[in-house]
Amino acid sequence: MGSISRVAFLGGVDDGKSTLLGRTLVAAGALRSDQLDDLAEASRRHRDTDVDLSLITDGLRHERAASITLDVAYRHLVIGDRRVLLADCPGHRSLTANAFTGVAGAQVAVVLVDASRGPTEQTWRHLALSRLAGVSSVVVCVNKMDLVGFDPHVFDALRASTFATASTLSVPVSVVLPVSALTDCNISAPASELSWFDGPTLFDALSSEPTPAQIPGGHPLRLPVQFARGGVAFGSVACGEVAVGDTLRVLPRGGSARVMAVSTWRDRRQHAASGAVRVELSGAIPARGDVLAAPNDPPLTTTSLAGEFCWFSTSPPHPDAPVVVQLGPQRLPARASCGAVLDLERGAWHLGSVEPSSIVELFLDLDTPAWVDTAVPALRRVLVSDPTTGEVLAAGSIREGRR
Amino acid sequence: VFLPSRTANSQDVPAPPCTVAVVAPVPVVRQWLTPPELVDEAIWVIREAVALATKTVLLFSGGKDSAVLLHLAHLAFAPDPAPLELLHVDTSHNFDETISFRDDAAARYALPLTVASVQDSIDAGRVEDHGGSRNALQSTTLLDAVAHHRYDVILGGARRDEDRARAKERIFSHRGPSGAWDPDRQRPEPWNLTSGDLEPGGQLRVFPLSNWTEADVWRFTVDTGLEHSSLYFAHRRVVVERDGLLVPVSALVPAAPGEAAVERTVRFRTVGDATCTAAVASTASNPLEVLAETIAADVSERGATRIDDRSGDAAMEDRKTGGYF
Numbered sequence: 209m210g211s212i213s214r215v216a217f218l219g220g221v222d223d224g225k226s227t228l229l230g231r232t233l234v235a236a237g238a239l240r241s242d243q244l245d246d247l248a249e250a251s252r253r254h255r256d257t258d259v260d261l262s263l264i265t266d267g268l269r270h271e272r273a274a275s276i277t278l279d280v281a282y283r284h285l286v287i288g289d290r291r292v293l294l295a296d297c298p299g300h301r302s303l304t305a306n307a308f309t310g311v312a313g314a315q316v317a318v319v320l321v322d323a324s325r326g327p328t329e330q331t332w333r334h335l336a337l338s339r340l341a342g343v344s345s346v347v348v349c350v351n352k353m354d355l356v357g358f359d360p361h362v363f364d365a366l367r368a369s370t371f372a373t374a375s376t377l378s379v380p381v382s383v384v385l386p387v388s389a390l391t392d393c394n395i396s397a398p399a400s401e402l403s404w405f406d407g408p409t410l411f412d413a414l415s416s417e418p419t420p421a422q423i424p425g426g427h428p429l430r431l432p433v434q435f436a437r438g439g440v441a442f443g444s445v446a447c448g449e450v451a452v453g454d455t456l457r458v459l460p461r462g463g464s465a466r467v468m469a470v471s472t473w474r475d476r477r478q479h480a481a482s483g484a485v486r487v488e489l490s491g492a493i494p495a496r497g498d499v500l501a502a503p504n505d506p507p508l509t510t511t512s513l514a515g516e517f518c519w520f521s522t523s524p525p526h527p528d529a530p531v532v533v534q535l536g537p538q539r540l541p542a543r544a545s546c547g548a549v550l551d552l553e554r555g556a557w558h559l560g561s562v563e564p565s566s567i568v569e570l571f572l573d574l575d576t577p578a579w580v581d582t583a584v585p586a587l588r589r590v591l592v593s594d595p596t597t598g599e600v601l602a603a604g605s606i607r608e609g610r611r
Numbered sequence: 612v613f614l615p616s617r618t619a620n621s622q623d624v625p626a627p628p629c630t631v632a633v634v635a636p637v638p639v640v641r642q643w644l645t646p647p648e649l650v651d652e653a654i655w656v657i658r659e660a661v662a663l664a665t666k667t668v669l670l671f672s673g674g675k676d677s678a679v680l681l682h683l684a685h686l687a688f689a690p691d692p693a694p695l696e697l698l699h700v701d702t703s704h705n706f707d708e709t710i711s712f713r714d715d716a717a718a719r720y721a722l723p724l725t726v727a728s729v730q731d732s733i734d735a736g737r738v739e740d741h742g743g744s745r746n747a748l749q750s751t752t753l754l755d756a757v758a759h760h761r762y763d764v765i766l767g768g769a770r771r772d773e774d775r776a777r778a779k780e781r782i783f784s785h786r787g788p789s790g791a792w793d794p795d796r797q798r799p800e801p802w803n804l805t806s807g808d809l810e811p812g813g814q815l816r817v818f819p820l821s822n823w824t825e826a827d828v829w830r831f832t833v834d835t836g837l838e839h840s841s842l843y844f845a846h847r848r849v850v851v852e853r854d855g856l857l858v859p860v861s862a863l864v865p866a867a868p869g870e871a872a873v874e875r876t877v878r879f880r881t882v883g884d885a886t887c888t889a890a891v892a893s894t895a896s897n898p899l900e901v902l903a904e905t906i907a908a909d910v911s912e913r914g915a916t917r918i919d920d921r922s923g924d925a926a927m928e929d930r931k932t933g934g935y936f
Contacts (some may be wrong), residue, residue: 210647211669212822242914268779268794270927281778282771285825291646293822309781312801341801351700434655435662438693442658458643473654473686483647484654484687496662520799534804537662591804598785598808603801 214247216295216311218338219320220330220516222464226277228320228389229263229296232410235407236292239264261389263439265296278303280310280611288415301330304337304565305520308603310413312341312589319348323386324355327373332552335379336567340516340604345382346374347413354388360402376555383413390574425445428502429456430581431487439465440491443537446586448502450487451479456500460577463492466498497538499579499587507546507581509608513548513572515590517604524562525570531601533572534591541575544592544602570602580609620704643902645830653680653819654687656782656803657766660817661687663807664764667695668757671724673713674882675839676768679828680820682837684766685720695766700753702745704863704885712840727756744887750934754790764815768920772824774913781805782821788812790934825880825912829902837898842879845896849874856915858888871900880905880912891915 219225224490233239239247243264246520251260254272263272265281277298285292288444295310311317317338338346348370356362367384374381386394387410388401393399393408408416429448433441450456455469469488470480487500494500501507513533519525526543534540547569562568570592581587588606661667669684671677676845684693697717711857717724732752733740757765776794783805785798798806809815820828832839850857851870857877860866863886866872877890878901895901908915927935 211644211647240909240911240914242910246914252791265778268776270795279779279794281775282822283778284772306797309799309801313803434658436692437691442688444655471689473650473683473689483651484658485686532806532808534806537659539807553671587801589802589804591801591806593806593808595808598798598806598810600799600806603799603804 210294213316213414214292214293214295214314215318216297216314216338216343217318217320218297218307218311218334219299219351220322220328220334221276222300223299223320223322224389225299225507226262226265226296227351228318228351228387228395229283229294230264231389231395232294233264233283233285234236234261235392235411236285236287238283240587244387249423273285275469276300276597279306287411290415292414292488299330301333301565304333304518305600307334308337308341308518308520311338311343312603314341315344317341317343317346318410318414319346321348321350321370323350323362323366326366327370329552331370331555332373332377333565333567335374335381336377336550336552339379339516340567341375342516342589342605343380345380347410348374348381349387349410350384351387351389353386353393353402354391354442358386358388358393360404363405373553373555377550377552378555383407385410385413393514396527427583428505429454430507430584430587431485431500432538432587433494433496433498433500434499434537436494436498439468439491439493441489441498441500442485442502443487444484445480445482446536446581447584449479449481450485450500455491455503456489457503457506458492458494459499459506459579461492461494461498462487464503465491494495497536499536501579507579507587508609509577509579511574511577512610513574513578513580513590513606514608515570515572515588515604515606516550517568517590517592519562519566519568520564521599521601522564522595525568525601530595531572532593532595533574533578534593535578535580535589535606536587538578540578541595542592543573545571545573547571568602570604580606582606582608637893638642641832643778643830645827645834649823649827650683650831652803652822653683656817656819657687657772659805660764660766660783660815660819661694663805663815664762666760666762666767667764668698668725668760668762669722669766670753670768671697671699671713671717672882673699673709673716673840674768675828675832675843676770676820678712678716678839679823679831680766680768680835681716681720681722683819688913695722695763696760696762697722698753698756698762699724699726700724700749700756701728701730702749702884703728703730703743704745706840706842706882706885708840708842709882711813712838716838725756725760727752744884746884746887747930747933747935750790750930754854757790761811762814764817766817766819768820770823770825770828774927776931780818780821782818783819784816785810786812786814786816786934790814790816792931792934794928794932809819825922826902826905829898829905832898833902839898840882843901845878845894847874848877848890850890852926857892858889859885859901861885880915889915
């Protein structure tokens with residue numbers, strides 16, 4: 209179990225996300241006195257107001273000038289006895305790649321809905337991105353409840369439509385909350401205006417979310433090789449356990465190697481089940497990109513992958529254009545072709561045009577065989593990039609490899 | 612823990628005791644332990660950086676963040692030597708303690724150290740010295756050294772909690788040939804995965820401590836018994852009080868007319884250009900006491916100690932877009 213919860217805040221433009229995040233930081237006591245002074249000064253300078261909470265995380269010149277979050281900002285705080293690392297994600301559709309950067313790696317996503325206008329296409333996109341990114345739960349905050357007079361009927365209708373769409377998109381929404389970021393209603397403490405609401409505050413929801421184990425229990429060893437020198441391999445155990453004396457398969461290279469020594473950053477040991485390790489081997493000599501695997505239950509090796517991706521590039525995928533696929537430490541020349549596109553409103557897949565921020569099905573034909581394990585998050589996550597410019601075209605998750 | 616042994620001829624920096632009796636009532640809670648995932652993440656990032664590089668360099672100033680980074684780089688490969696070199700961009704505005712610590716550490720870890728001098732850049736006419744802090748001038752010296760030694764991956768100890776512009780930067784920050792950070796064109800970095808392909812002639816700045824806080828640096832120090840420069844622990848020093856900051860008096864920074872130079876018990880929270888680094892009043896004399904003080908501090912690290920970052924709310928962003936690390 210990790211000791212830091214990683215939480216991403218997502219919301220459409222003007223849903224009040226930066227204000228909610230600023231409110232969260234202030235209520236959690238995460239700002240020190242000089243940072244509060246800076247905030248007051250920036251508020252006077254940029255907004256002609258006493259305190260504009262959104263300026264806390266909008267830290268870049270362009271952001272403060274335009275009142276828009278352009279890229280992810282990361283902030284530390286403590287809620288209850290839980291340490292939290294917040295990612296403040298931009299809301300604009302053209303900045304989806306940056307938002308995905310923030311949510312991919314988070315365990316919990318907080319998605320905002322503006323109570324006065326209801327969910328938008330961006331709301332559904334943020335829910336779908338949260339699932340694709342692999343968060344284990346989503347907290348939906350219906351913000352600006354003050355603008356609808358704290359009306360429980362408005363909230364109930366929004367909660368129902370949120371759960372309905374989340375269900376068609378298979379998004380793990382754990383709770384929908386009414387809040388008002390402007391006045392700290394139901395964020396750090398229950399609010400009298402929302403006395404009809406019997407659910408948790410945002411802080412309750414964030415401090416009670418269990419930090420999940422990312423690694424399936426009982427899964428056989430997968431140790432992707434990040435760096436190798438001679439018979440020494442460096443990497444992080446993705447699942448299973450590596451132990452001195454084991455004989456391991458080296459894939460896709462082939463051959464097997466015996467484990468002579470195991471060490472972590474703390475000490476030499478007989479076995480290791482997680483984290484960064486160094487392994488001395490005798491036998492087949494691995495290189496970066498290989499995986500060390502349990503011999504009786506190795507991962508699939510294949511040249512054909514299919515998965516679900518968020519497409520970032522302004523030009524759609526072209527089946528003849530060479531791409532580079534990164535899967536763990538593997539760097540694989542490939543071609544990418546597009547299957548169906550996700551209709552966010554209806555949760556249905558259909559054939560259609562691919563735009564930046566579309567969620568799409570991609571088929572990847574690799575020039576050489578690669579290993580993949582779709583049961584382990586870290587071993588199915590993929591970047592697709594342009595080999596000449598390095599531009600990241602898409603990121604996503606492999607659903608299926610074919611033999 | 613694999614700790615490098617001190618070499619016999621290393622300059623003897625008085626090292627703080629690392630195992631100490633706790634004086635204040637200290638509850639045994641999680642906030643005193645280094646989150647193991649931060650260490651694993653940093654080691655993963657360092658190994659990834661080295662694997663992507665043709666030639667890796669670690670920016671080592673002798674400050675606490677770079678000392679932690681250097682130790683993590685050591686742990687990432689130990690007992691093999693870390694496959695990288697060290698570079699210090701030297702402003703010549705130094706505290707003597709930093710320089711002796713720097714040389715001692717390079718010797719202990721047995722890694723080659725290059726010192727690139729801002730003074731040389733000034734003498735060669737590459738940059739103009741307008742007096743005062745040389746932080747912004749470091750960029751040119753850094754870029755010249757990177758080009759000369761053909762480094763393509765540059766590890767730095769920056770943390771996102773230091774500054775609002777740092778909070779926005781990727782762990783793997785792709786920079787063009789000019790080294791400039793373009794905040795409007797950062798590459799996506801989901802799950803900490805980066806596209807390893809550099810722009811032609813481009814370079815990669817890598818920040819393994821991105822998700823660490825100032826307190827995490829001290830937690831790790833307590834955990835591992837890591838040594839830091841004596842500047843970080845309470846000592847007697849002559850200072851003047853200026854704009855609420857305790858400014859150390861030296862040949863570079865004399866007391867202004869009318870200012871009273873007084874000896875106080877102080878330590879430094881950050882150590883940078885000696886003309887713009889302020890001290891804080893403190894009696895914390897070992898890492899555990901410093902950690903306790905850091906957790907309780909009412910003022911941020913930069914607010915307490917950096918004179919130059921008070922010159923505008925985008926001072927760091929402006930330096931980074933000019934190629935700063």
